[in-house]
Amino acid sequence: MTTVDAHLDPRAEVAEIDRRIFGGFVEHLGRHIYDGIFEPGHETADAEGFRTDVVKLVKELGVSTIRYPGGNFVSGYRWEDGIGPKEQRPRRLDLAWHATETNEIGLHEFQSWLDKVGSDLMLAVNLGTRGTQEALDLLxxxxxxxxxxxxxxxxxxGRDTPFGVKMWCLGNEMDGPWQxxxxxxxxxxxxxxxxxxxxxxxxxxxxxxxxxxxxxxxPTFGAWERQVLEHTFxxxxxxxxxxxxxxxxxxxxxxxxxxxxxxxFIESVVATADHVAALKKSEKRIMLSFDEWNVWYMSTWNEQAVTYGPDEWPVAPRQLEDQYNALxxxxxxxxxxTLLQHSDRVRSASLAQLxxxxxxxxxxxxxxxxxQTTFFPFSLTSRLTAPGARAVRVAVESGTFTSERFGEVVNVNAVATVxxxxxxxxxxNRSLTDAASLRVDISQLAEALGKELTVVESHLLHEHDHYAxxxxxxxxxxxxxxxxxxAVAASVLTASLPPVSWAAIRLA
Known part of the structure; x- marks a missing residue:
């Protein structure tokens, strides 16, 4: 076990955290909607066909704003297909994921589901096969x-009052040749x-x-951001x-x-955006929406992807159903x-997918x-970050390991929300081999808050079998x-972290 010293000074504030950083993402893809959130025949289904067991889990997950309806799907989507009487809605071929879209779920139904889980809507408009007029019609x-x-x-x-959607995405991944x-x-x-x-x-x-x-x-990274922002800044x-x-x-x-x-990635995009601001002699700061992020085994998916014939367009096939382990x-x-450490510029993020x-x-x-295993860090970080909390950097003195891509990487990484x-x-604790004996000096934080702090709850995610x-x-x-x-003694928080572990500790 190695000793890791850290210092938590509230003056090292990053920013007040925008709750939209705990966002999610729902796309018409695979079994996400059909057989996922919507399964009318399920024993837990409500009158609208939504699985209430899933509603309960999404609420526990603590997602704020949810991006919809895609993703690659949106670049071929006609939003009008998802409104009006269900029996009159057209079935369409979804070219993005080679499936049939029934359009049973559209804007009204999805908003109803959001009301059940307590999340806000973030809409993407189709700038792939459609354009300005269709976006204005939807707005x-x-x-x-x-x-x-x-x-x-x-x-x-069925809706007299506006949906009042605040945040809108102007297309999706338009830099990608697959789009x-x-x-x-x-x-x-x-x-x-x-x-x-x-x-x-x-x-x-x-x-x-x-x-x-x-x-x-x-290959266009960096140049793409600069050129797009030169037009849209x-x-x-x-x-x-x-x-x-x-x-x-x-x-x-x-x-x-x-x-x-x-x-x-974040620091490069921030630098590029601020370069464009300098060129335009502007004080405006473009914020980042990290609206797709996750662990995704793309290589496995590519190897195992089902190849459908020209007349095979299944409804809600099993796609991208990764099984996540402790690692x-x-x-x-x-x-x-990392998202919290950059919350001064990352003001929105969407876990892809739910x-x-x-x-x-x-x-x-x-x-x-x-x-799944990834549920726990998200739900705990969301719940333990109170509304109005500020992200604070934690100075950590830790050993390192050598990465082929990134050079020397610190074993222990941390952030606090105050x-x-x-x-x-x-x-x-990123180390594969060494446990860490963590010692965090919180004296300045206790002084700033004007109160003594003690551990009120703690959570450790670690398995001896990293692939459990x-x-x-x-x-x-x-x-x-x-x-x-x-535990806390003499304004020092101490805790042991096994190799390959993540922890959340609440002091109050």
Whole structure:
């Protein structure tokens, strides 16, 4: 066991945390909606066909804003297909995921589900196969209170009052050649600017997200952000980031350094956005919407992907149903720490996705639902970060390990969220071999709060078998347990962290 000294000084504040950083993402993909959140024949289904066991888990997860309806799906989506009487809605071929979309769930139904789980709606508009007019039509339908043909249509479909959607994505991953309507940065930037200007004429209160790169490894990364923002800088509030991580070839040590990649991704996009601001001699600061992030085993999916024939377009096939283990959850928790460490510029983030599809929640048709390992770091970080809390950097003196990609990487990474009643510490031990004896000096925090602090709850995610997972057969194999020796004495918090572990400690 190695001793790790840390210092928690409230003056090292990053920013007040925007609760939208605990967002989620629901796409019409695989069994996410159909057989996931919506299964009319299930024993827990409510009158609208939504699984109440899933509603309960999503509420426990603590997601704030949920991005919808995609994802790649949105670039071929006609939003009008999902409104009106269900029996009149058309079945469509979804080119993004080679499936049939029944359109049983659309805007009204999804908003009803959001009301049940207590989350806000974040809408993406189709700038792949459609454009400015269709985006304006959707905005008018969703947000306008004035009597028009569109609002009459909304009322006829059961909603007199506007949806009041605050945050809107201007397309999805338009830098990706796989995306329907893929464009270069200049063409996309011009279209996004025109669309944003029109949408602001209709509703000046909305917040808009321009498409950034769909990954830091994209050949156009950096140049894409600069060119898009040169066209959209005055029109948008956010630029998006997307990143997925996985263990490659059993190299757990390299996988445990994933958060370093996310950190460099964020800092690169911030630098590019501020470069454009400097060129425009503007004090405005573009914020980041990290509206797709997760652990996703893309290589396995590519190897196992089912190839459908030209006449095979299944409804809700099993797609992207990754099984997460304890190692995945530790890396996942580290990614959450990194988002909080950059909460001055990352003001929104969406875990992709929520149910069945690369998800923290799994369901079996007609059967149970259960929490994957990644459920725990998200739900605990969301719950233990109080509304209005401030993210505070934690200075850590830790040993390092060598990463092939990133050089020397610290073994222990941490962040704190401070509110008027106390502090929540989130910490990860990335070492494969060494336990850490953590000692955190909280004297300045106690002085600032004017009260003594004590441990009121603690949670440790660690398994001796890093590849242990929760499955249909063993849905509760992996969970969290208290950090048994977490304690405060003489304004020093002490706790032991096993190798490859994530912990949350609440002091109040």
């Amino acid at each position: 008018e339908y969703a947000n306008t209170s004035v009597k028009t043909a569109r609002t009459d249509e909304r009322a006829a479909n 329907l309507g893929h464009r270069n940065a200049t063409d996309y930037g011009k279209l996004a600017s025109r669309t944003a200007k029109g949408m602001r004429q209709l509703d000046p209160s909305i917040e808009l997200v321009a498409c950034g790169s769909s990954g830091r490894s994209m 005055d029109d948008v509030d956010f630029i998006s980031c997307h990143a997925y991580y996985q263990e490659h070839d059993g190299d757990a040590r390299e996988f445990l350094a994933s958060a370093v990649d996310m950190q460099r 995945d959850a530790v890396v996942f928790g580290d990614l959450m720490i 149910v069945n599809v690369i998800a923290p929640i799994m369901t079996e048709p007609g059967g149970i639902s259960w929490r 509110d008027d009643d106390g502090v929540s510490l989130f910490v990860v 997972a929760n499955t249909l057969a063993e849905p509760e194999r992996v969970g969290v347990r208290p950090v048994e020796d977490a």
